[in-house]
Amino acid sequence: MEQDDHRILARRLDLYHIEEDAPGMIYWHPAGWQLYRQLEEYLRGRMRELDYEEVNSPQLLPRGLWERSGHWEKFRENMFVVPRDSGRDMALKPMSCPCHLQIFNSSLRSWRDLPMRLSEFGACHRDEPSGSMHGLLRTRGFVQDDAHVLCMSQQIETEVARFVGLLSSVYSELGFEEFDVALSLRPEKRAGSDEDWDQAEAQLLAAARSTGLSPVLQPGEGAFYGPKLEFALRDRQGRSWQCGTIQLDFVLPARLGASYADSNGNRAVPVMLHHAIFGSMGRFIGILLEHHHGRLPFWLAPVQVAVMPVSEHQLGIAQELKRHLVAAGLRPKLFDESETLARRIVSSHDLMVPVVAVLGRREAQDGSITLRSQQGQWVADWHTGIAKLAETATRRLTEVPSDMLVAVH
Structure with a gap:
């Protein structure tokens, strides 16, 4: 429905805008950037739990690197190129995989270093056709939750299972209980030998099946350097969105000279797994907005608590409550405009703030707050109310359960 279009929802919530000449x-606004950072920090923490090491790589890189990797031949028309008089042209990166291989190559590696798991929220640019632009869903500048695992062939199945478990858990916590899986096979134009592709396709399919997945085969849809599993999540409107992907690559490490010393002391070329859970951060936010009809889970909402003094007599104590909420790690907003309480509550609903904390004369006298959400209304003392709201955010619950708050009579 039109009202669930993420562009309309984002305008209502004041999340971002796009300039006509760019x-x-x-352009992320404060509320949109708050949502973006919450999502980024959430995934960063999940990746850290699984021993991924975060890195950061340059955005502007020499043409020679893209020629060696094969991206220049494959993606040149979609790359932003910066010509130089010296002839050493540069280009904005459309993806981060060559950079992560350069980090791997910066030191001598042995089999004991593998698997090496690198992650990056990497800023990428692709010169997409102007007619294909669509809000957050298709942009020219975006950030990927890029990750690359350098490993040995016998470690592939374990690493794929590790990724599938993480992806399933993340999607579930964000409200997406179902997803479809496809295995994209060798395209007509590809790098690497048929033997490499035979092995890569067979190993990725076996790894997928070992996790309980039954991917649909998609001939000809693989990346130019390897087959990939593609994960399409389903939203509440029944639509399918391709987001996560994991690609098995026997080609790129060799092209960029990656090697390690095996257990016999011989040089060997590692296997590379490319993967992402969100894909584009902005695109995933657009999907998330439409899936939740703009009413984001409590732990993700840019503003979690609307603090409402009934009158100017409660303004001081409302400001104090806001400070306590901030100290507890929550994101409150003080609605202290001169309008009536009813109009201010409507305003907070328009911004889809999940919880409203009302402070009137009674609350000021007995040290309580009245909390309102879609699930109902509760009265709690400050300590209990703030602690339970913080717990709701920490546990990444969608709403504040009524039985978490102790009524004060």
């Missing part, structure tokens, strides 16, 4: 480039 199509496909996102």
Whole structure:
């Protein structure tokens, strides 16, 4: 439905805008950037739990690197190129995989270093056709939750299972209980030998099946350097969105000279797994907005608690409550405009703030707050109310359960 279009919802929530003379480039507003950072920090923490090490790589890189990797031949028309008089042209990166291989190559590696798991929220640019721009769903500048695992062939199944478990858990916590899986096989134009592709396709399919997945085969849809599993999540409107992917690559490490010393002391080329859970951060936010009809889970909402003094006599104590909420790690907003309480509550509903904390004369006298959400209304003392709201955010619950708050009579 039109009202669930993420562009309309984002305008209502004041999340971002796009300038006419910079199509496909996102200007994130405070509320939108707050949502973005919450999502980023959430995934960063999940990746850290699984021993991924975060790195950061340059955005502007020499043409020679893209020629060696094969991206220049494959993606040149979609790359932003910066010509130089010296002839050493540069280009904005459309993806981070060659950079992560350069980090791997910066030191001598042995089999004991594998698997090496690198992650990056990497800023990428692709010169997409102007007619394909669509809010957050298709942009020219975006950030990927890029991750690459350098490993040995016998470690592939374990690493794929590790990724599938993480992806399933993340999607579930964000409200997506179902997803479809496809295995994209060798395209007509590809790098690497048929033997490499035979092995890569067979190993990725076996790894997928070992996790209980039954991917649909998609001939000809693989990346130019390897087959990939593609994960399409389903939203509440029944639509399918391709987001997560994991690709098995026997080609790129060799092209960029990656090697390690095996257990016999011989040089060997590692296997590379490319993967992402969100894909584009902005695109995933657009999907998330439409899936939740703009009413984001409590732990993700840019503003979690609307603090409402009934009158100017409660303004001081409302400001104090806001400070306590901030100290507890929550994101409150003080609605202290001169309008009536009813109009201010409507305003907070328009911004889809999940919880309203009302402070009137009674609350000021007995040290309580009245909390309102879609699930109902509760009265709690400050300590209990703030602690339970913080617990709701920490546990990544969608709403504040009524039985978490102790009524004060």
